Structures are given as structure tokens and as C-alpha cells.
Amino acid sequence: xxxxxxxxxxxxxxxxxxxxxxxxxxxxxRGVALRLIRTGSRGMVWLEPLLEIERDGVRHxxxxxxxxxxxxxxxxxxxxxxxxxxxxxxxxxxxxxxRLTFARCGVIDxxxxxxxxxxxxxRGLERARDMAPAEIVAEVTASGLRGRGGAGFPTxxxxxxxxxxxxxQKHIVCNADEGDSGTFADRMLMEGDPFxxxxxxxxxxxxxxxxxxxxYCRSEYPHAIRTFGAALDVSRGAxxxxxxxxxxxxxxxxxxxxxxxxxxxxxxxGKRGTVRxxxxxPAHKGFMGRPTVVNNVISLASVPVILAEGAxxxxxxxxxxxxxxxxxxxxxxxxxxGLFEAAFGMTIRELIxxxxxxxxxxxxxxxxxxxxxLGAYFPVSLFDTPLGYEExxxxxxxxxxxxxxxxxxxxxxxxxxxxAMEFCAVESCGTCTPCRIGAVRGMETIDRILAGDPAAPAxxxxxxxxxxDGSLCALGxxxxxxxxxxxxxxxxxxxxxxxxxx
Numbered sequence: 001x002x003x004x005x006x007x008x009x010x011x012x013x014x015x016x017x018x019x020x021x022x023x024x025x026x027x028x029x030r031g032v033a034l035r036l037i038r039t040g041s042r043g044m045v046w047l048e049p050l051l052e053i054e055r056d057g058v059r060h061x062x063x064x065x066x067x068x069x070x071x072x073x074x075x076x077x078x079x080x081x082x083x084x085x086x087x088x089x090x091x092x093x094x095x096x097x098x099r100l101t102f103a104r105c106g107v108i109d110x111x112x113x114x115x116x117x118x119x120x121x122x123r124g125l126e127r128a129r130d131m132a133p134a135e136i137v138a139e140v141t142a143s144g145l146r147g148r149g150g151a152g153f154p155t156x157x158x159x160x161x162x163x164x165x166x167x168x169q170k171h172i173v174c175n176a177d178e179g180d181s182g183t184f185a186d187r188m189l190m191e192g193d194p195f196x197x198x199x200x201x202x203x204x205x206x207x208x209x210x211x212x213x214x215x216y217c218r219s220e221y222p223h224a225i226r227t228f229g230a231a232l233d234v235s236r237g238a239x240x241x242x243x244x245x246x247x248x249x250x251x252x253x254x255x256x257x258x259x260x261x262x263x264x265x266x267x268x269x270g271k272r273g274t275v276r277x278x279x280x281x282p283a284h285k286g287f288m289g290r291p292t293v294v295n296n297v298i299s300l301a302s303v304p305v306i307l308a309e310g311a312x313x314x315x316x317x318x319x320x321x322x323x324x325x326x327x328x329x330x331x332x333x334x335x336x337x338g339l340f341e342a343a344f345g346m347t348i349r350e351l352i353x354x355x356x357x358x359x360x361x362x363x364x365x366x367x368x369x370x371x372x373x374l375g376a377y378f379p380v381s382l383f384d385t386p387l388g389y390e391e392x393x394x395x396x397x398x399x400x401x402x403x404x405x406x407x408x409x410x411x412x413x414x415x416x417x418x419x420a421m422e423f424c425a426v427e428s429c430g431t432c433t434p435c436r437i438g439a440v441r442g443m444e445t446i447d448r449i450l451a452g453d454p455a456a457p458a459x460x461x462x463x464x465x466x467x468x469d470g471s472l473c474a475l476g477x478x479x480x481x482x483x484x485x486x487x488x489x490x491x492x493x494x495x496x497x498x499x500x501x502x
Contacts, residue, residue: 040192371400
């Protein structure tokens with residue numbers, strides 16, 4: 001008997017290891033030969049631990065599973081059970097997705113290279129090996145792939161710049177310092193399909209002539225670090241790495257600002273994690289002063305399918321200048337949270353109300369924050385906004401890393417805005433005056449608003465404008481989004497205190 005059970009961090013936190021041990025004990029007691037394959041996660045967190053069994057080529061699921069469910073599963077021969085979900089890929093949350101980057105997550109053992117190859121892996125790298133570097137760059141450029149880490153810069157243009165740059169050695173740096181609240185796609189990919197990231201980095205190395213790759217991951221991701229490190233060893237043993245291109249894994253200390261590419265490079269070089277002034281760009285003088293591609297995990301993991309299927313196939317998904325698919329990460333007060341990969345263009349309303357089923361509390365949705373702790377709060381009146389780079393920007397926000405946090409109508413957006421400004425004040429590296437001082441003054445000014453000072457809103461508006469124009473990195477530059485959106489869309493959460501003060 002073959003069963004599949006995730007060892008993704010979310011599943012482990014919800015008891016997957018305990019369920020695995022119970023399955024092994026029960027099978028042994030019954031004399032059943034059990035093959036338990038530990039996979040990544042399908043991304044349906046509310047169903048974790050999600051156990052799967054294959055019958056007639058179709059995977060059937062049971063979840064969320066507890067240790068107490070195991071005996072009954074064996075007694076009913078894994079058919080009739082209160083937690084039976086039927087065919088996993090028919091579950092609406094999964095069936096509505098367009099899984100390109102995450103096609104193998106939750107399906108295979110993340111460290112089984114043969115299974116990776118059997119499910120379409122390495123086709124992109126094999127094709128890239130028969131192409132000239134400029135041809136690979138042209139293919140990625142034609143796909144319309146943009147940075148999935150938040151900035152949305154065209155990946156092909158960045159690669160072209162590094163390809164044409166002069167240097168004794170070039171580097172590929174993967175930014176896996178996933179620090180935004182409500183984001184977990186990087187972690188899921190590294191835990192559930194690490195060979196996909198390795199393949200994407202190897203293709204990038206061929207494209208720009210780089211001999212070294214580096215993955216910078218935060219120390220708060222021990223399972224991702226362990227799985228990806230093991231995948232590197234498997235890749236070297238199979239000859240995928242080590243001959244002309246190799247990858248090292250670096251573990252950071254968890255500084256939020258090290259998610260900014262130049263602060264990350266400083267940290268990798270053993271320096272304090274502070275942002276660098278630009279120019280020079282990392283593409284010209286990056287790691288150790290050499291031409292460097294810095295891309296997010298999902299950006300690099302999207303490359304194998306582009307090379308395997310072709311740019312035209314990939315760009316057939318999406319809308320406008322937002323092409324391909326995006327892993328939407330839904331968290332907070334939500335009924336069905338998790339990872340939902342879809343083509344750009346789905347509206348916020350369709351995602352939150354239809355796909356995710358509204359709030360977990362059952363109360364009305366009040367807002368969603370998109371783009372991490374420094375992203376804007378979108379009220380229900382803006383829920384018809386399509387999820388795309390330019391579309392979210394036009395609505396006064398950003399899509400960022402596509403982390404979406406849901407709030408019900410009991411949330412106090414005045415306090416949330418205050419928390420966002422405090423977060424910036426704490427996490428600022430101190431390089432930029434508008435960020436270092438402005439965040440503290442902003443926090444103080446919000447306190448004045450909440451205390452009922454009628455002059456404070458105008459002061460805060462001027463402060464936000466100054467901060468928007470004066471910072472080198474996303475930390476300071478994006479700070480106005482949560483504050484301005486909270487004031488604009490939820491003035492009652494501020495006015496209630498003013499009235500009380502009066």
C-alpha cells in the first residue's frame with residue numbers, strides 16, 4: 001500500500017509527523033506492507049495533514065487527519081470515512097488553479113530526482129543546454145516573466161544586462177529571504193519541489209555565463225533549509241551541479257531589510273545588512289563586485305516551465321503586462337487559506353469570496369492587505385480590482401510578493417496602520433533618513449490621530465509624501481501604502497477615537 005503525506009512546515013505544525021507515526025504503527029500491527037511517501041503540500045492548509053492514496057491512477061484524499069482517525073481508515077480500507085474528500089484534484093480550491101510553477105508540490109517526494117524527471121522536470125534545462133545564452137535570455141524575455149519577489153522588474157532584461165556585463169566571474173543569487181507577513185510560497189517551493197529551483201538557477205547560469213549560484217534563506221525556515229540542502233547533495237551526486245555551475249546555501253539571521261537585494265548582498269559578503277546606493281546596479285557590480293543576477297525563488301522556479309513549454313505558452317496566461325501565473329498566498333481570517341496559483345487577472349472578490357469562502361469567523365470581510373506588512377489595505381469597494389502589477393498600482397496599492405491577509409469587520413484598521421509604521425521603524429536598517437526618522441515620526445503622528453489631534457492627519461500626509469520620495473529600498477518607499485489606505489478607506493477607525501477624545 002502506498003500513501004502520500006506532506007512534510008511541509010504547515011502540515012508538520014498541524015501534526016503530520018504524529019499521523020505518519022500512527023500510520024506506520026497501524027500498518028505494522030495489521031501486517032500491511034506500507035510505503036509512506038512524504039511530499040510537499042498541495043497548499044490547502046485547512047485540510048492539513050492531508051493524506052492521499054492512489055486508486056486506479058487517481059489520488060483520493062482524507063483530511064484534516066488526526067491520529068485518532070488512523071484506525072478507522074484501515075478498518076474501512078481507506079474508502080468510507082468521515083474525512084474522505086474524494087479525488088484530490090477535484091477539490092474546488094485545487095481544481096480552479098493553473099499550476100505551472102507548483103505543478104509537482106504535494107505530488108512527489110521532493111528529494112526523488114527520478115520522480116521529478118518523470119513529472120516533467122529537467123526538460124527546460126535540457127533544452128537550454130542546446131541553446132546559445134542570448135537565445136535563452138530572449139526566450140525568458142519573450143515570456144513576459146517579471147520579478148515575483150515584489151518589484152515586478154522584467155526578468156529577461158535583468159539577465160540581458162548581466163550577460164552583456166564584463167567580469168571575471170558572474171553569479172546567480174536567489175533571494176529566499178521571505179519576510180513579508182502572509183507569504184510562504186518560497187518556503188513551500190523549497191520544501192516541496194527544490195529541484196525546480198535548482199533547475200531554474202542552472203538555466204540562469206547558462207543564460208548569463210555564471211559559474212556560481214547562491215541561495216540566501218532566512219534561519220526561520222529550518223525545514224526548507226534541510227530539504228534544499230539535501231536536494232543540492234542529490235543534484236551533485238547526479239551530475240546536475242558541480243561541473244561548471246554549483247550552488248551554495250547561505251542562511252541569514254532573519255533581518256527583514258535583507259530581503260532587499262543590495263542589503264542581502266552585503267549580508268552575503270559578511271557585512272552589516274544595509275542597503276547600497278544605486279548605481280552601480282547588482283547586474284553590473286553585485287556579489288563581491290561582480291555581475292550578479294538577483295531573483296526571487298518563484299521567479300527562478302518559473303523558468304523551467306518557460307523553457308520546457310516555450311514562451312508563447314507561458315505568456316498565454318495573464319493580462320496586460322502581468323503575464324504567466326502568480327502564487328497567491330492567502331492568510332489571516334479566512335475560511336480556506338493557503339496557496340492558490342492562478343493566471344494574473346483574477347479579481348480580489350473572486351479570490352476571497354468565491355475561492356476562499358470569506359472569513360473563518362463567518363463575519364463580513366472588511367479588508368485585505370496585499371503585498372506584505374507595508375502593502376495597502378483594499379476595502380470591499382475595491383474588490384473588483386484584478387490581481388496584476390499595474391492594476392493593483394492603479395488602485396493605490398501593489399501586488400508585491402502576492403501575500404494576501406484577510407480581515408473581518410471587527411478589525412481596527414487604525415491600529416493596523418499604526419502597527420505597520422511601527423514595523424518599519426523597528427526593521428529599518430537606518431541608511432535612509434526618511435525611513436530611519438520618518439517611520440518613528442509617523443508612528444508618533446498616528447498616535448496623535450488616534451488620540452484625537454485634528455492637525456495630525458495633514459502632518460501625516462506630508463510625512464508620507466516625503467518618505468515615498470526619499471528612500472533607497474522598498475522598506476521606506478512603501479511605508480505610506482498601509483497608512484494612506486487606512487486613512488482613506490477606513491476613516492471611521494480613526495474618527496471614533498477623535499469623537500471619544502472630544
